[in-house]
Amino acid sequence: MRLEFHTLDVFTDQRFGGNSLAVVLAADALDTPVMQSIAREFNLSETVFVLKAENPAHSARLRIFTPLAELPFAGHPTVGTAVLLAGLRAPAGEHERDAIVVLEQGIGRVRVGVRLRAAEAPFAEFDAPRLPQPLADPSTVERIAAALGLLPTEIGFENHRPSAFSSGNSCIFVPVSSLEAISKAEIVAGHWGEAFPKGSAMGAFLYCRQTVHAGAAFHARMFAPDVGVPEDPATGSAVVGLAGVVHRFDDLPDGHHKRVVEQGLEMGRPSRIVLSMDIEAGKLHGVRIGGHAVRVASGHLEV
Numbered sequence: 001m002r003l004e005f006h007t008l009d010v011f012t013d014q015r016f017g018g019n020s021l022a023v024v025l026a027a028d029a030l031d032t033p034v035m036q037s038i039a040r041e042f043n044l045s046e047t048v049f050v051l052k053a054e055n056p057a058h059s060a061r062l063r064i065f066t067p068l069a070e071l072p073f074a075g076h077p078t079v080g081t082a083v084l085l086a087g088l089r090a091p092a093g094e095h096e097r098d099a100i101v102v103l104e105q106g107i108g109r110v111r112v113g114v115r116l117r118a119a120e121a122p123f124a125e126f127d128a129p130r131l132p133q134p135l136a137d138p139s140t141v142e143r144i145a146a147a148l149g150l151l152p153t154e155i156g157f158e159n160h161r162p163s164a165f166s167s168g169n170s171c172i173f174v175p176v177s178s179l180e181a182i183s184k185a186e187i188v189a190g191h192w193g194e195a196f197p198k199g200s201a202m203g204a205f206l207y208c209r210q211t212v213h214a215g216a217a218f219h220a221r222m223f224a225p226d227v228g229v230p231e232d233p234a235t236g237s238a239v240v241g242l243a244g245v246v247h248r249f250d251d252l253p254d255g256h257h258k259r260v261v262e263q264g265l266e267m268g269r270p271s272r273i274v275l276s277m278d279i280e281a282g283k284l285h286g287v288r289i290g291g292h293a294v295r296v297a298s299g300h301l302e303v
Contacts, residue, residue: 001303003027006084007044010076011234011263011271011291013121018264018271018293019234021080022047024301027063032070034303039065045229048077050085053104059085061104068228071202072106073129073168075236075273075289082112083122083293090116105129107168125274125290128167132244132287135164138172139195147195148174148204148223149188154181157209160249165241167287169202173238173245179210179219183266187223187230198226205238207245207261217259218242221266233264234271236289243277243287254279 005024012018022042027035027049039047044067051061062081064071082101090097097116101124102109112126138144144162145152155162160175176182185206196204203224211219220239222232239261246252246259257277264271271291278286 001029003301003303005299005301006295007297008080008084008293008295010080010293011236011273013292013294015294015296017269018291019076019232019269020044020296021076021293023081023084024049026050028052030303035063035065036070038301038303040067043067045232046071046074046077048081050081055104058102058104058109064105066224066227066229068226070106071169071227073110073237075126075239076234076291078103078105078110078112078126079124079236079289079291080293082114082124082126084295086114086116086124087122087295121292121294123290123292125276125288128240128243128287128289130168131284132165132167132241134244134248135166135170138162138164138201143191143195144174144204146191147188148185148206150176150181150185153177158249160245163245163248164201165244167237167240167244169237170200171238171241172196172201172204173242174204174206176206176208178208179212182206182208182219182221185221185223187225192225196226202227202238203229203232205235205242207242211262212265213262215260216262216272218261219265220261220263222263231267233267233269234273234291235263236273236291239273239275239289240287243275243284246277247279247284252277252279254281
């Protein structure tokens with residue numbers, strides 16, 4: 001069997017930055033073990049398999065795999081696949097186009113708006129299919145610090161403390177005091193399981209207020225070794241959860257709020273994730289995640 005695939009760099013407008021994604025088209029004939037094997041072969045944070053939509057009004061059904069596990073939902077696969085499908089399905093020679101792509105995922109339907117322009121990288125923004133829900137507080141600061149190779153005094157800033165949210169994928173959010181501290185964080189295998197028990201969350205999302213780029217509100221890193229991703233260059237699903245963190249600790253007024261999250265700089269894969277939040281009557285009413293994506297390569301798999 002010969003299947004077409006494409007790779008994209010997502011949450012960046014430059015090739016060889018952001019988070020790499022592999023997308024395998026017309027993958028309906030593949031079973032789960034084969035999909036998982038292909039994801040291990042690509043060895044990227046995620047590989048997407050595009051299937052026929054169950055609802056003919058939708059664009060496609062997606063199955064998303066890390067090298068070790070299938071996910072019900074993920075951010076950079078949503079943005080990258082939507083950009084790819086919108087580009088492939090655009091009429092020949094049409095370079096100025098807005099499109100709506102509706103993707104069926106394990107979490108449900110995800111609606112994505114795509115903007116295609118001749119002079120710039122495509123941009124996509126999706127409505128979070130599930131608002132972040134708080135989970136039980138994570139482990140102690142001392143255990144979290146030990147698992148990340150940091151001092152307990154380097155965990156937390158202002159009123160921010162470690163928290164956990166689920167928005168399809170659960171994540172533990174770790175505020176870090178400074179850029180210097182977050183840059184030296186690492187997985188300490190001997191302490192990881194104590195702070196982040198396997199199955200309790202997809203991984204640990206570290207964030208701080210200090211940023212490298214003036215336009216960013218947060219600098220972030222994501223460690224998810226239990227799903228085969230030691231460090232992720234850009235994590236859109238975690239940034240959905242970050243909306244819950246910001247709403248809890250930053251006391252935002254009603255209205256529309258936008259925050260840019262920079263990630264991947266320590267990996268040499270700079271990424272820019274745009275988080276939009278709507279607050280109504282003091283409650284988080286809507287969350288959207290946006291970013292650019294650029295195509296890098298295409299080819300065929302022999303399966």
